[in-house]
Amino acid sequence: MSETNKTESAPEAAIPHQASAPGEREVLLKVEGLQKHFPIKKGILQRQVAAVKAVDGIDFEVRKGETLGVVGESGCGKSTMGRVITRLQDPTGGSIHFEGQDITKLSTGKMRPLRRDIQMIFQDPYGSLNPRHTIGSIVSAPFRLQGVEPEGGVKKEVQRLLELVGLSPEHYNRYPHEFSGGQRQRIGIARALALKPKLVVADEPVSALDVSIQAQVVNLMDDLQQELGLTYVIIAHDLSVVRHVSDRVAVMYLGKIVEFADSSKLYESPMHPYTKALMSAVPVPDPKRRGQKNERILLRGDVPSPIAPPSGCRFHTRCWKATQICKTTEPPLLELRPGQRVACHHPENFADQAPQDVVLLSAAKEAVDLVGSAVLAEEAKQAQASAAAETASEEPAAAAEETVTAEETVSAEETVSAEETVAENQESTDK
């Protein structure tokens, strides 16, 4: 495909979202045994003394046109996984295949043409846009970096992209500080879509935004997927964000995938206790279904250190079902039900995988707090009231523009742009 063709408004092989069953779609990205260990060095000789095992052997595939949600608490390795699969960071083990091509060890130069096909949307819409550049300059950066001349010229194409993401083409000469958080994230999305990528990895794309704006940005991403046939990997720390848009969900815990399932199966019948705990933390908006929930699982403590993860199943130190086998033997990720893989000796909603091992570890009895139904009922009332208030409010686009504060401008100036981050990453990779 020629450079100009690549930037025409309708991609040649647009894949309508949900056109075929997710299981039948072609694999776009395949990851096997992926690892990213950050060395910890000490002393004058900077000898490696340990490693942060941020991603520690994960396997999954992303199919064309689907949305894969990746969830887990802070520190589980989700962002690192996102940066590694987009090759902004080098993996320390395993392999990554994109459209059947092994990209695990491609040099920066060889990765450059592929950068058009694989794009990333960053979490922080304040820090990821260079405050000194106009919106026109920011959104057109991918054309400059790739040496692409879109049909009709860069300005026309950037203005088309701005319209596509719900902004005015007249915003071309404005600066990031003139926009609200939601609008800035739209600018980030326009930039990511400039080269008509095949895969978009969005790292917590809405977590820095107001709840009312979050839904708008998620809906925008969903609409763009249907229009442009995009494939998404959406990273989020809580299931509520990815719940409605994901075809499948990977649940990560301490550098591992503990459950990987079709979205509907995961929500109907989670199998890993960690997934169940994450799900029970998500408020249920439907009053009829709310009645079915009478307790919430609150995990005690934090995610353990990825420098020395717990033995066996990494979740055993926080799991209310943990027995001796969980401490000694790492459970493999097995497809226990069609479309649902889980790594657990004592899964929920399924036959026990180690029925002989019945004695709970002493820590298991104190692993969680259960929140009672009275507290939940009160919370549900409050959630309903705030949901009603949110529905009533519309995106304060114009108002938000006026409320951008001087502090935001200053803090944004202290940060580097996404392009700079990418360039720096590439430089350090070269070294």
Ligand SMILES: Nc1ncnc2c1ncn2[C@@H]1O[C@H](COP(=O)(O)OP(=O)(O)OP(=O)(O)O)[C@@H](O)[C@H]1O
């Ligand atoms: N460059 C780095 N050097 C050393 N350790 C790192 C580096 N980047 C990430 N880590 C560590 O790797 C682990 C996983 O981090 P990561 O940011 O991928 O998790 P996460 O699940 O995305 O969490 P969050 O939602 O807070 O970003 C953390 O313990 C983090 O401190």
